[in-house]
Amino acid sequence: MKYDQILKELKANQYKPVYFLHGNEPYYIDQLANFFEDNILDETEKAFNLTILYGKDIDHKQVVDQARRFPMMASHQVVIIKEAQSMSGLQQLQTYIENPLETTILVICHKHKKFDGRTKLANVVKKNAVLFESKKPYDNQMPAWITSYLTGIKLKIGPKEAALIAEYLGNDLGKVANELDKLAINLSKGHTVTADNIQEHIGISKDYNIFELQDALTARNHTKAYQILKYFQANPRNNPLVMVVAALFGFFSKVYLMHTLRNAPDREVQKVLGLPTPYFVKDYRKAAQQFNRRQTEKIIHLLKNYDLKSKGVGNASSSDQSMMQEMMYHILSV
Incomplete structure (x- = not known):
């Protein structure tokens, strides 16, 4: 039942x-x-x-x-x-x-x-x-769960904001519910949750987060990417290297798939990429235009190496901060 x-x-x-x-x-x-x-x-x-x-x-x-x-x-x-x-x-x-x-x-x-x-x-x-x-939801189901939970406590949220919360809080429902309850305590019923609300009451930066980094990389905006990197380096507890690498690996893996779906309708792309809504399809179309298939493959290979390094494999002395700096340089140089 x-x-x-x-x-x-x-x-x-x-x-x-x-x-x-x-x-x-x-x-x-x-x-x-x-x-x-x-x-x-x-x-x-x-x-x-x-x-x-x-x-x-x-x-x-x-x-x-x-x-x-x-x-x-x-x-x-x-x-x-x-x-x-x-x-x-x-x-x-x-x-x-x-x-x-x-x-x-x-x-x-x-x-x-x-x-x-x-x-x-x-x-x-x-x-x-x-x-x-009681089954633990998949990561790509979390934005919909967050939206549903907030609807139940009389709040609204957009797909980008729901995805931001999901990316940073993961799929521990108890933890997510506790953080969402903070919004209910501080916001009036019927309010639409904004990135500012999330930053103020949950503590996730609206300007320096993994989605903003992905957007900066897609635009090849070096200045913005390094600003976000500097914030990550100053806040390693909330933005550990292993999490950043995993998020970017997931992003560029989807960009790689996007190269096989260029002419597919948004609903099909959403299904194949496992996106929570079609809203995000445009981001992957744009990224696929910026990074061709060969470049995307190179970045994925690069991220696999940094994933191993972040877990201590083949890394004798480099700090997470220096590896993050090095990784960003290589991605933007592809």
């Missing part, structure tokens, strides 16, 4: 006896666990009917004993097992899940990894419980 569907049913007071939440993205598991904890029971009911257990502290017998209790002065009791991946005897919950108590809502939170679907317990869960897998 999907996340939105589970929430919809819970909000409609449609409960199942067992929910098994698993996967490598903790954000959705935490969100659902919080909903079960905060919204199923009222404050007076929680005193006797809400139990939170932690996997490393319990075994299956304690869970079953708790789940077999009847609720007190409430229609249901809620039992939440957090960090179930650390629980001793998790597989032995199979018997309970085959025949659960209808007045108990048992929520099993198995975080940070996918549960093995080949086990007997997995087969029983699929048949008798609500099974939800």
Whole structure:
């Protein structure tokens, strides 16, 4: 079952006896666990009917004993097992899940990894419980996720600004959500998030970031490229060499593909390049005009070498700052 569907049913007071939440993205598991904890029971009911257990502290017998209790002065009791991946005897919950108590809502939170679907317990869960897998989104899905999240908290954002946040914050949804909440705290509802807002409240520079660097390289604007480079060198924590190399490698790899898609429509280019929206296609068309295929190949090869150097391979003493300076010189000299 999907996340939105589970929430919809819970909000409609449609409960199942067992929910098994698993996967490598903790954000959705935490969100659902919080909903079960905060919204199923009222404050007076929680005193006797809400139990939170932690996997490393319990075994299956304690869970079953708790789940077999009847609720007190409430229609249901809620039992939440957090960090179930650390629980001793998790597989032995199979018997309970085959025949659960209808007045108990048992929520099993198995975080940070996918549960093995080949086990007997997995087969029983699929048949008798609500099974939800929380998947970590791909990087190219993050701008859309950010846009959707901001829409949910009554803010708007353009594709370039959403991509900027995604590039710098990655796909850790908990981390991204925390940063986006800063915008909600400081901006009025209905506001369209700008690069200035992002710089002020999240701390990502609107003028000196990886997208501005890509634009400067595409325009072969040496002055602007070196200004951004100087900012990166002064702020290595937010702009480490390994991240800059990876971002530029991704950019020029797409530019290389663009050479095979010159006459393709924007929607096809978006799909092949894995872009979040067609909005960015124009950037790659422009870059492909500035860097021919041979030049692009040379830059990709160059970036592969600097990727290795940034990880200590074939680099005895050069600092990240000096390697970044050297790399920029070679790219602009191609």
